[in-house]
Amino acid sequence: MSLARERPGVLFLAVALASLVLRAVYLLYLHPLASFRGPRRAALSEWWLYSVAKTGRPEEILEQLHRKYNTRALRIGPNELHLSDSTLYHTVYSQGHSFAKHAHFYDAFGTVPSLFLERDRDRHRQRRKALGRFFSKASIRGMQRLLSAKVEALCDLISAKANEGPVNFYNAARCMTVDIISDLSLGQSFNLMDDAKANDFAADYLHVFNLVAESIWDFMYIPLARRAAGMIPPALAAWIGGPVSHFARFMKVIRSTVARFKHAKATGKPFEHEVVLEALSELPDEEMVIEAVDLLVAGSDTTATTLAVALHQLARNQQAHTALENEIRQAKLETAADYDLTSLEQLPYLSACVKEALRFAMAVPGRLPRVVPPPRPGAGPLTVDGQVIPPGTVVGISAYTVHFDEKIWGADAREFRPERWLEPGAKELDKYLVTFSKGVRQCLGINLAYAELTLALAMLTARFDFTPDDTMSKEDVEVIDNFTAGFRGSGPRLKFSNL
Numbered sequence: 001m002s003l004a005r006e007r008p009g010v011l012f013l014a015v016a017l018a019s020l021v022l023r024a025v026y027l028l029y030l031h032p033l034a035s036f037r038g039p040r041r042a043a044l045s046e047w048w049l050y051s052v053a054k055t056g057r058p059e060e061i062l063e064q065l066h067r068k069y070n071t072r073a074l075r076i077g078p079n080e081l082h083l084s085d086s087t088l089y090h091t092v093y094s095q096g097h098s099f100a101k102h103a104h105f106y107d108a109f110g111t112v113p114s115l116f117l118e119r120d121r122d123r124h125r126q127r128r129k130a131l132g133r134f135f136s137k138a139s140i141r142g143m144q145r146l147l148s149a150k151v152e153a154l155c156d157l158i159s160a161k162a163n164e165g166p167v168n169f170y171n172a173a174r175c176m177t178v179d180i181i182s183d184l185s186l187g188q189s190f191n192l193m194d195d196a197k198a199n200d201f202a203a204d205y206l207h208v209f210n211l212v213a214e215s216i217w218d219f220m221y222i223p224l225a226r227r228a229a230g231m232i233p234p235a236l237a238a239w240i241g242g243p244v245s246h247f248a249r250f251m252k253v254i255r256s257t258v259a260r261f262k263h264a265k266a267t268g269k270p271f272e273h274e275v276v277l278e279a280l281s282e283l284p285d286e287e288m289v290i291e292a293v294d295l296l297v298a299g300s301d302t303t304a305t306t307l308a309v310a311l312h313q314l315a316r317n318q319q320a321h322t323a324l325e326n327e328i329r330q331a332k333l334e335t336a337a338d339y340d341l342t343s344l345e346q347l348p349y350l351s352a353c354v355k356e357a358l359r360f361a362m363a364v365p366g367r368l369p370r371v372v373p374p375p376r377p378g379a380g381p382l383t384v385d386g387q388v389i390p391p392g393t394v395v396g397i398s399a400y401t402v403h404f405d406e407k408i409w410g411a412d413a414r415e416f417r418p419e420r421w422l423e424p425g426a427k428e429l430d431k432y433l434v435t436f437s438k439g440v441r442q443c444l445g446i447n448l449a450y451a452e453l454t455l456a457l458a459m460l461t462a463r464f465d466f467t468p469d470d471t472m473s474k475e476d477v478e479v480i481d482n483f484t485a486g487f488r489g490s491g492p493r494l495k496f497s498n499l
């Protein structure tokens, strides 16, 4: 009693220390995950996971730890496990909605529930239905002219710049994918390709995507950071300058496009083609804005990274490059009209290159955390190596784990080898191509991504020879994970010559 009155600070510290010690004892010895192996620091707090994420290469670190602790269910947080058993992928990411997205992880992406963030089963289904029609295979085929016009514009730009030295192909691909998704979603292309003055294709808007990517782990593990960022008024953002002001401008453009869309709809003036906003027109303005932002972010760098990795690998792998070139030449693709998606999809080597690029580049390489549901009648509990994973545990399996699993792909799992998709039994491999995740929350943009990759690989191979820029460093092409993959340095730079 007297200590509380005379030295309240000391008492407070003693209580705080005791509760920390008690919490540590609970987490290490009494928690339902106490028997799962992993670093002690991981069991004690989420800061360990934050520090691992910030290295940019969390998947490699987790892979080493699975080996070190000799477990396929590694404890990576107080209540989280990373699983390295590829056969469980379809259980965790299933057609049923039973494994829900983990709120704490996904809150980093925003607070307004977009399709990507919605956790309510029925609301997600409704939104998915509304948007799904637009991104169906048939609908994407219907947009083929728009897509090939954009790929052709990229080829023309590269052709014009080919004599000026190597091209930053990663940025070039990003400009193209942003132009495509902005046109499809908003009915108004950002025209980044038109703004690209030099061979580095360093359009201002790409800084916005860099900013989103670079902040994601801070926003995830430091909630205060995301709240503070959300409160920056536009005038202050403009004053801060750099990527923050680009982001404010980006939001302004989207808000005014949504307003313009609503006005055009009310006055009966249609857009040149059907746009995604149409499917969302019943939503409140802010939800429309956030959905458009999500589509722009989800539908640009992901495809661009995959395309950049594909071209870089083909530039390094003469055998694969020649095989693709021969197939494209024999297909006699002379005018833009010959680049018909249905016909291109029949070209086996091209299709193998697209799949191998999706496997090897894995534009979303990491774990997608889900919460283990309570057991359902008739279904057994989630079990790894004989250990039952308690309901309420957060679990995730990385695409990196599945795509580099030698039991599935063989000893050359870490090599870019399109031929693996043409060998006997290759059909079985489709199941383990998890780039877009699987089940009810799998990517909405699969058909669009496949179409862009197919058209771009075909057109670029038909028009150019390309080789790596020999001034590129290892760091330039080192892939890092900011939820979506990016590069530590410039990304692939390639020398193009017209064929």
Ligand code: HEM
Pocket (backbone or CB within 6 Å): 115, 116, 117, 128, 135, 181, 294, 295, 298, 299, 300, 302, 303, 306, 362, 363, 364, 368, 435, 436, 437, 440, 441, 442, 443, 444, 445, 446, 448, 449
């Ligand atoms: C190679 C390119 C792409 C890759 C690798 C990719 C990957 C993924 C992955 C792994 C998810 C699941 C994320 C999670 O569960 O947290 C996802 C969801 C999503 N993707 Fe993609 N994506 C790509 C292209 C696109 C494109 C072009 C669009 C544009 C429409 C798009 C829009 C979305 C949306 C809206 C979701 C949320 C779906 C839902 O929760 O129902 N993605 N994507």
